[in-house]
Structures are given as structure tokens and as C-alpha cells.
Amino acid sequence: MKIIKRVLLIFIFLMSFAYLSYAKAFPYAGDLSGGINGNDSNWDSYIDLLLPVAGSEKSFLFISPRVSVTGKSVFASNAHETNLGLGFRQYLNILETGAIVGANLYYDIRNSEAGNSFQQAGVGVEFLSRWIDFRANGYIPFANTRYYTGKIYDIPLGHHIAATYGYESSMKGFDGEIGFKIPFPEILGELKIFGGGYYYQTQNNGGDILKGYKGRAEYKPIKILRLNYAVYDNKNFNGANWQAGAEISLPFDFKKLLQAKNPFFGVIKYIKNTPKPVIERMGETVQRDMYVRTAQSRKKHHEDLLLNDNGDEYYFTVVSPNGTGNGTFDNPAGVSSGIALNKLVTESNAALLFLPGQYNQSSEINISGHLSQRVEILAYKSLASKNVALPNFNINEESVINVGSNVNAIAVTGLLTDVYISGFNINNISTNTKSGIYITNFSSGSISVFENTIQGFAKAVEVNSSQRAPVIFDNVLQGNATGIEVYNADAEIYSNDINNNYKYGVNIYNSSGSTYIAGNNIIENSTGVFVNGGIYFVIFQNNISSNSSDGMFISASSNLQIVGNDAYYNGANGIYALNSSSITVASNIISANSGNGIYANNLQNSDINQNTIVENSLAGIYLNASKSVGVSGNEISDNQVGIQDAASQISYISNNYIFNNSSGIFLQNTSNTYVSNNQIFSNVFDGIFVTGGLNATLSMNTVIQNNNGISLYNTNAYTANFNSIAGNLSDGIFVSASPNGKISDNEISQNDGNAITLTNASDVTEISRNTVAGNKTGGIYAQNSSDVIIKANTVRNNTGINGGIFIQNILGSASSVEKNNLSGNQNFAIKSQSSASPISENNITVSSEGHGIWLQDNIGSILSQNILTAQPVGSYFGLYLTGTTVFNSAQSGNNKYYFFESNVYGGDTSPVNNYLSNVYPYDQVIQ
Numbered sequence: 001m002k003i004i005k006r007v008l009l010i011f012i013f014l015m016s017f018a019y020l021s022y023a024k025a026f027p028y029a030g031d032l033s034g035g036i037n038g039n040d041s042n043w044d045s046y047i048d049l050l051l052p053v054a055g056s057e058k059s060f061l062f063i064s065p066r067v068s069v070t071g072k073s074v075f076a077s078n079a080h081e082t083n084l085g086l087g088f089r090q091y092l093n094i095l096e097t098g099a100i101v102g103a104n105l106y107y108d109i110r111n112s113e114a115g116n117s118f119q120q121a122g123v124g125v126e127f128l129s130r131w132i133d134f135r136a137n138g139y140i141p142f143a144n145t146r147y148y149t150g151k152i153y154d155i156p157l158g159h160h161i162a163a164t165y166g167y168e169s170s171m172k173g174f175d176g177e178i179g180f181k182i183p184f185p186e187i188l189g190e191l192k193i194f195g196g197g198y199y200y201q202t203q204n205n206g207g208d209i210l211k212g213y214k215g216r217a218e219y220k221p222i223k224i225l226r227l228n229y230a231v232y233d234n235k236n237f238n239g240a241n242w243q244a245g246a247e248i249s250l251p252f253d254f255k256k257l258l259q260a261k262n263p264f265f266g267v268i269k270y271i272k273n274t275p276k277p278v279i280e281r282m283g284e285t286v287q288r289d290m291y292v293r294t295a296q297s298r299k300k301h302h303e304d305l306l307l308n309d310n311g312d313e314y315y316f317t318v319v320s321p322n323g324t325g326n327g328t329f330d331n332p333a334g335v336s337s338g339i340a341l342n343k344l345v346t347e348s349n350a351a352l353l354f355l356p357g358q359y360n361q362s363s364e365i366n367i368s369g370h371l372s373q374r375v376e377i378l379a380y381k382s383l384a385s386k387n388v389a390l391p392n393f394n395i396n397e398e399s400v401i402n403v404g405s406n407v408n409a410i411a412v413t414g415l416l417t418d419v420y421i422s423g424f425n426i427n428n429i430s431t432n433t434k435s436g437i438y439i440t441n442f443s444s445g446s447i448s449v450f451e452n453t454i455q456g457f458a459k460a461v462e463v464n465s466s467q468r469a470p471v472i473f474d475n476v477l478q479g480n481a482t483g484i485e486v487y488n489a490d491a492e493i494y495s496n497d498i499n500n501n502y503k504y505g506v507n508i509y510n511s512s513g514s515t516y517i518a519g520n521n522i523i524e525n526s527t528g529v530f531v532n533g534g535i536y537f538v539i540f541q542n543n544i545s546s547n548s549s550d551g552m553f554i555s556a557s558s559n560l561q562i563v564g565n566d567a568y569y570n571g572a573n574g575i576y577a578l579n580s581s582s583i584t585v586a587s588n589i590i591s592a593n594s595g596n597g598i599y600a601n602n603l604q605n606s607d608i609n610q611n612t613i614v615e616n617s618l619a620g621i622y623l624n625a626s627k628s629v630g631v632s633g634n635e636i637s638d639n640q641v642g643i644q645d646a647a648s649q650i651s652y653i654s655n656n657y658i659f660n661n662s663s664g665i666f667l668q669n670t671s672n673t674y675v676s677n678n679q680i681f682s683n684v685f686d687g688i689f690v691t692g693g694l695n696a697t698l699s700m701n702t703v704i705q706n707n708n709g710i711s712l713y714n715t716n717a718y719t720a721n722f723n724s725i726a727g728n729l730s731d732g733i734f735v736s737a738s739p740n741g742k743i744s745d746n747e748i749s750q751n752d753g754n755a756i757t758l759t760n761a762s763d764v765t766e767i768s769r770n771t772v773a774g775n776k777t778g779g780i781y782a783q784n785s786s787d788v789i790i791k792a793n794t795v796r797n798n799t800g801i802n803g804g805i806f807i808q809n810i811l812g813s814a815s816s817v818e819k820n821n822l823s824g825n826q827n828f829a830i831k832s833q834s835s836a837s838p839i840s841e842n843n844i845t846v847s848s849e850g851h852g853i854w855l856q857d858n859i860g861s862i863l864s865q866n867i868l869t870a871q872p873v874g875s876y877f878g879l880y881l882t883g884t885t886v887f888n889s890a891q892s893g894n895n896k897y898y899f900f901e902s903n904v905y906g907g908d909t910s911p912v913n914n915y916l917s918n919v920y921p922y923d924q925v926i927q
Contacts, residue, residue, distance in 0.1 A: 035247030042239025156329030173200030382423025428456030778802020787812035893922030
């Protein structure tokens with residue numbers, strides 16, 4: 001953006017200057033050039049213009065703006081330069097072919113890679129001819145010539161590390177060159193060879209000097225193309241000791257541009273292989289060093305000592321693998337003596353620093369009994385973030401502790417200070433039942449364990465019986481039995497890579513309130529996270545995958561938040577909660593586990609919500625023997641069962657998206673279960689399947705494109721209401737051997753089977769206020785049941801053998817078919833077979849392809865106050881009577897037949913005669 005602003009300012013300046021001096025301006029066409037120069041580490045891309053502004057063709061003043069970008073690749077912009085020049089050129093009739101002399105002044109500004117802005121003035125002279133060219137330039141920086149660029153700590157001073165400051169400074173100086181044209185066939189172009197030198201120095205006394213010789217070759221195969229190759233004494237002159245480039249230069253007549261003409265007019269004629277006459281070089285761009293040269297310098301500051309995070313100057317006790325000294329950088333101590341020396345430091349700045357190397361230990365490194373308020377146990381590489389770069393040490397080299405016996409590598413016991421352990425590579429090289437880092441009995445202060453690599457131990461990091469919660473982060477813990485174990489303590493565990501431990505990635509036992517497990521990568525362990533007896537802590541945004549058993553196993557715990565984790569490809573369950581309460585499992589992605597996505601066994605007063613649970617081998621969510629668990633807002637797909645609930649009490653399953661599973665929701669022997677507002681679709685078997693149990697409420701669910709929409713077997717006191725059930729491959733609702741049910745206010749349509757099938761039910765089942773439409777086998781079908789009430793339903797346009805309402809072998813004094821509205825159903829609107837249920841107050845529009853009411857083999861039939869409208873045709877009747885049907889004449893009658901010209905009744909002789917004798921006199925046929 002800065003370079004664009006500068007180009008615009010230069011253009012405005014040129015336009016203003018041209019306008020003020022238009023009559024005498026632009027006597028000659030200058031050159032517009034563009035090119036690139038580069039080497040293997042640095043590239044410069046530029047646009048350059050020389051514009052004569054006043055004078056004549058042989059003597060004029062000119063201005064010369066130039067912009068460039070510099071970077072590590074072509075057209076990259078790590079730094080940029082702007083130059084604006086003012087000059088004079090004079091053509092002289094000397095040396096047979098003429099010559100040009102000139103002088104120029106420049107203003108240069110550079111924004112460096114470090115973001116610093118440098119300015120300088122330049123002055124130059126030039127001599128141009130056919131055979132010899134000469135140039136000399138001087139460069140004078142001004143304004144801010146020096147910037148601070150940062151510091152590194154690279155000076156070892158006894159027990160401290162001091163800083164070196166970095167600076168970037170502009171350089172004053174001069175350069176010059178002389179060149180000769182090589183005799184060359186003109187048809188092949190023009191070749192020149194140059195030699196010269198340069199000298200630059202920073203402003204401060206005794207500053208950096210950049211000086212040397214340079215040489216270059218310049219070849220022009222045609223007038224507008226210049227190829228250039230230069231070499232320098234110094235490797236860092238332009239990022240290397242060589243540079244190659246190419247430039248295209250075209251005559252540019254600014255006066256024509258102001259006259260709205262083509263400023264490049266005649267350029268085709270201008271391009272030819274013969275070298276141009278000397279006078280035509282009047283418009284060439286100026287050759288000078290367009291960079292503001294800068295140098296990097298350093299200054300030691302012994303007073304600036306490295307600080308710890310509290311702002312105190314570090315006091316390092318330095319140890320090395322073979323140290324025997326007093327713990328300074330010049331004379332490091334051994335591990336044992338270094339620990340002893342470090343314990344004597346009483347300020348808040350004690351640090352035990354392990355220099356790079358292999359520490360082969362047979363005894364425990366015990367960090368205890370300190371007098372200091374703060375103790376840091378550091379590997380040298382842990383200082384990288386503090387810009388430490390000591391000579392003779394590679395900041396990336398490891399400090400490796402190899403333990404060859406059955407001991408803890410580092411033990412921290414009973415300190416009352418803040419402790420930090422960082423940067424180590426700790427290996428067990430024998431059979432070891434101990435820990436890499438062992439922390440116990442902390443009652444105050446803080447503990448941080450970070451950026452360590454630990455392998456081969458029973459426990460990589462063990463926290464035991466501490467009142468303070470250590471912070472364990474950014475470690476690599478692999479190839480141990482357990483990555484992190486916390487026993488009778490709390491811990492903050494985050495951003496660790498915990499993998500390939502053959503028992504547990506993280507094992508928490510009896511944690512009581514301040515444990516956080518967040519942002520870890522926990523993979524390829526046996527169990528990823530194991531929690532037994534955890535209270536009030538959080539497991540958040542971990543990647544827990546490819547563990548051979550459960551991703552997370554939670555036992556005997558309460559008030560846990562398991563949120564935002566990825567649990568996938570685990571060998572058993574993604575999350576297993578056992579004998580726990582008040583657990584929240586939310587916003588996790590749980591997929592492709594070999595067991596259940598979430599398995600809850602005896603879980604109480606908990607919530608499972610907003611999870612994405614896909615492609616698990618068993619259930620997406622499995623509740624077993626649990627109580628008061630809410631399951632809501634989850635997206636559950638492509639599992640064997642979406643949600644399975646067995647022997648649980650007071651489960652709330654709501655607002656879930658459950659699709660593409662083998663079964664949607666499976667309830668088994670549950671009590672007081674509420675299933676509501678779920679979207680259940682495209683499951684292979686049933687959308688909701690309930691077997692056994694008591695008081696299941698299925699309400700306001702959308703159940704589409706499953707096998708049966710809802711199935712209930714042997715379920716007592718159930719309610720299915722306000723559901724939308726459509727497009728299932730079999731029945732909308734199927735109920736078998738389930739007493740005391742209520743099916744009401746549902747919309748059931750376009751199912752391939754019946755809308756509702758009821759079989760072998762007892763006590764009272766009420767089917768009421770449902771809208772039943774367009775089902776392909778029938779509307780409502782009830783058989784072999786007692787006390788079935790079918791009331792106030794809207795039943796229309798159902799096709800297939802079971803018509804609108806079909807009751808078969810329905811007994812019980814409470815049974816009835818009453819106040820239903822039926823229309824457009826094929827075969828019949830209502831059929832009663834071997835049943836004694838009263839059929840009353842129904843409003844029936846008789847289909848041209850079916851009977852209105854069909855009574856077959858009913859004894860004591862009650863038919864009263866029904867309204868039948870329209871006339872059936874062919875062999876269909878308003879009232880169709882077959883078999884051994886006999887009417888209860890005392891309670892039948894007052895039926896009305898509207899618009900029947902014929903076919904009011906029909907069927908077998910005996911039941912028809914019984915109807916004519918006992919009921920027909922009390923009915924009305926209204927034309």
C-alpha cells in the first residue's frame with residue numbers, strides 16, 4: 001500500500017510540473033524501463049522512468065522516478081524502495097560519434113525487511129559515449145539512520161545470561177565504474193564490460209564497512225533489451241556475490257501522452273539490431289545503486305540479564321553430563337552437586353539448567369528441600385522461547401536423561417515453592433516401575449511440567465497426594481505404561497501428545513475439583529482417558545482416537561464436563577460412563593468406534609447433548625440402568641442403533657437427529673421415558689422400537705422413511721401423541737401385547753403398511769384424534785384385543801385390503817368406533833369382524849370403490865347415529881352385511897344415508913333380513 005501511494009504522489013508531481021511548463025516541457029522522449037535482478041537468495045523487481053522536462057534535444061533537465069520491491073523470490077515484497085531523481089544531460093560533438101555528460105541528485109527511501117524506514121540523498125556524474133562509459137555516485141543518509149531490531153541472550157556470565165542488542169543502520173558511501181564496448185558484429189547486438197568498486201560505512205564511528213571491487217557484463221541483443229550479469233567482492237552485497245538481470249526499455253514520449261496520443265508511437269521502427277547512435281542515449285535511465293545500503297550490527301549489554309516469567313534475573317546452577325565444577329557456565333557442575341548447589345539459592349530466581357548431552361543416571365534426581373521461592377529445572381532447549389542462543393550450544397539439541405535402574409528420573413517432593421520442569425528428553429533404558437517425573441506432597445506454590453519428552457516408564461508423569469494442582473502441558477509422553485497419572489490430587493493437563501502407552505493415556509484417581517484435561521492428542525493407548533472418582537473437572541477439546549479399548553472411561557465420578565472432544569477409531573466405546581452422576585457430555589464428535597459411541601451404565605442426573613455421533617459399530621448412545629438422563633440435540637447416524645435405552649428410569653430423549661442407522665431409538669424395559677421432538681428418518685429397521693417397560697411417552701417426533709415408524713411390544717401404559725409419521729416401509733405405528741395405551745393427535749400418512757396396527761392389546765387402548773391419510777395397506781387395524789376405543793379420528797384416502805378402520809376380534813364392553821370422519825378409503829370405510837364394538841356417530845363419505853360399513857360375523861352389533869354420504873357403485877354398498885351378523889335392535893338405529901338411490905344395503909340374506917327387521921325402520925335414506 002505504501003508503494004502505491006508513493007507512485008501516485010510521483011505521478012501527481014509530474015503532471016503538475018508538466019502543466020506549469022507545458023510550452024517548453026518534454027523536449028525529448030525518455031525511456032520507460034522495467035526489469036528484474038536476482039540471485040539464489042534475493043530478487044529485485046523495478047520500474048524506472050527518465051523524463052526530460054525542460055530544454056532541447058541536446059541539453060535538458062530531467063526527472064527520474066523509480067519504484068522497486070525486493071524479496072526472497074521474484075516479485076516478492078519483503079522490502080521496497082522508492083527513488084526520485086533530478087538531473088541534467090548535455091550532448092557534446094566530440095570523439096567523432098559524440099558524447100553525453102550529466103549530473104544528478106536523488107532522494108532515496110527504503111523500507112527494509114525489518115520494517116525500518118531509511119532515507120538518503122545521492123549525487124552522481126556520468127559520461128556516456130559509443131565506446132566508453134563512466135559513472136560515479138555518492139550516497140549520504142539522513143533522518144533516522146539507526147534502528148533497534150531486537151536482542152538475543154548469548155553472553156554467558158557466571159550464573160547468568162546477558163543480552164546482545166541488534167541494530168540496523170544505513171550506510172554512507174560511494175561507488176564508480178568504467179566500461180568499454182567490445183568490438184562485436186553489429187548484427188549480433190552490443191556487448192560492454194564494466195569494472196569498478198564500492199565503499200560503504202555506517203554512520204557511527206568504527207562502524208561496519210562494506211567495500212570491494214565489482215565487475216559486470218551488459219549485453220543488448222536488440223535496442224530495447226538489456227541482459228546484465230554482475231559479480232562483487234562481498235557475498236552479502238545483494239544477498240550473494242553475483243547478480244543477473246534483464247531489462248526492457250522503451251522510448252516514452254510524455255508530451256504525446258498529454259496530447260492524448262500514443263506515447264510509444266514509433267517503437268516498432270525503433271527496434272532493430274543495430275546499436276543506437278550516442279545521441280539516442282540521452283533518454284537512457286540512470287545507472288546507480290538504487291538501494292539505501294544497510295548493515296546489521298550487534299552490541300553487548302552485560303547489564304541486561306535474562307529474566308524469568310516473574311521478572312527476576314535468572315540465577316542458573318549449570319550442570320553438564322561430565323561437570324565437576326561450581327555450577328557456572330564456565331565451570332558446570334555434575335547433576336548431584338548441581339542440585340545441592342541449587343538448593344542454596346534463597347531468592348525467587350533459582351534455576352537448575354541442564355546443558356545439552358546424555359545424562360546416564362542410576363539414582364533419582366530429587367528436587368526437594370529448596371530455600372528459594374521459585375525453582376526451575378530446565379533443559380537448555382527450553383530457553384529457545386526466550387531468545388537464548390549461547391555460543392557452542394545448539395538450542396535444538398536435547399538434554400537427555402537416561403535412567404538405568406528402578407528409580408524415578410526426576411522427583412519433586414514436599415516443596416513450598418513454585419517449580420518448573422521443562423525441555424527434557426527422559427528415557428528409561430531398563431525395566432522400570434517408577435515415573436519419569438514424580439510429584440508428591442505439594443501443599444502450596446505452583447508446579448509446571450512442560451515441553452518434555454518421556455518414554456519407557458510405568459508412568460511418564462505421576463502426581464500423588466498433592467494439595468496443589470500441577471500444570472502439565474506441551475509434553476510428548478509415549479511408550480510408557482501410563483502417560484499421566486494423578487492420584488488423590490488435581491492437575492491441569494493440556495496440549496500434550498500422549499500416545500502408544502500400553503495402559504492409559506491419562507489416569508485420574510480421586511480428583512476433587514481442579515482438574516482440566518484439554519487440547520491433548522491422546523492416541524493409540526489402551527484406554528485414552530481413565531477417570532475413577534473424579535469430581536468437578538473438565539475434559540475439553542481433546543483428540544482421543546485409535547486407542548485399543550475405550551476412548552474415555554469414567555467411573556464413580558460426578559460433576560464432570562466432557563465437551564468438544566473428538567473420539568474416534570477407538571477399539572471399544574468412544575465414551576464409557578459407569579456408576580456416575582451429574583455428567584455433561586456435549587458438543588463432542590464421536591465416530592467409527594468399535595463399540596458404542598457413548599455407553600452410560602448406571603448414570604444419573606446427567607445430560608448428553610449436541611454431540612455428533614456417527615459410524616459406531618454398536619449404538620450411537622446406549623443408556624443402561626440409568627436414571628434421569630437427558631439426551632438432546634445430538635446428530636446420530638450410521639450406527640447399529642441410534643439411541644438404545646435399557647432398564648433406565650426417567651430418560652428424556654429429545655430434539656435429536658437420528659438417521660441412517662439400523663434402528664433409530666430402541667427402548668427396552670424402561671420406565672417413565674420421554675421421547676419427544678426428535679427427527680427420525682431413513683433407518684433400516686424401526687424409527688422407534690419399544691419393548692417391555694412402563695410409561696413410555698412418545699410425543700411430537702417426526703418419523704419418516706423407516707421400516708415401522710413406531711413399534712411397541714409388551715409395553716404398559718404408553719402414550720404416542722402429536723407425532724408426524726410418514727413414508728415408512730411398513731406400519732406407521734405397530735403395537736403388540738401392550739396394555740393401557742393412548743395413541744392420539746398423530747399425523748400418519750403415506751406409509752406402505754397400515755397407519756396404525758394394534759394386536760393382542762388388553763385393558764384400555766384409546767386411538768383418538770389422529771389424522772390417517774394415504775396409507776397403502778389400510779388406516780387403523782385392530783385385532784385380537786379388548787377394550788379398544790377408536791374415536792374422533794380423521795381417516796381418508798387409505799388404500800389396500802384394510803380400508804379405513806378394520807377391527808377384528810375386538811372384545812370388551814369399553815370398545816367402540818365412534819365420531820370418526822372417514823372419506824375416500826378403498827374397500828370399506830369401517831369393517832367390524834367377529835366384534836361387538838358399537839359403531840356410532842361416524843361421518844362416512846362412501847367411496848365408489850368400497851363399502852361404507854362392513855359387518856361380518858358380528859353378534860349383537862350396535863349401529864347407531866352414523867351418517868353415510870354419496871352412493872357406492874357396482875357391488876359396493878353403504879351397509880354391507882355378511883356371515884352371521886345379528887343386530888342389537890334396542891341400541892341400533894338413527895343412521896342416515898344421504899344421496900343413495902340404490903345400494904343402501906346388501907350382502908348375505910340372513911344378516912340383511914335381520915337388519916331390515918330390526919334397524920332399517922329406524923334409519924333414514926335421504927335423497
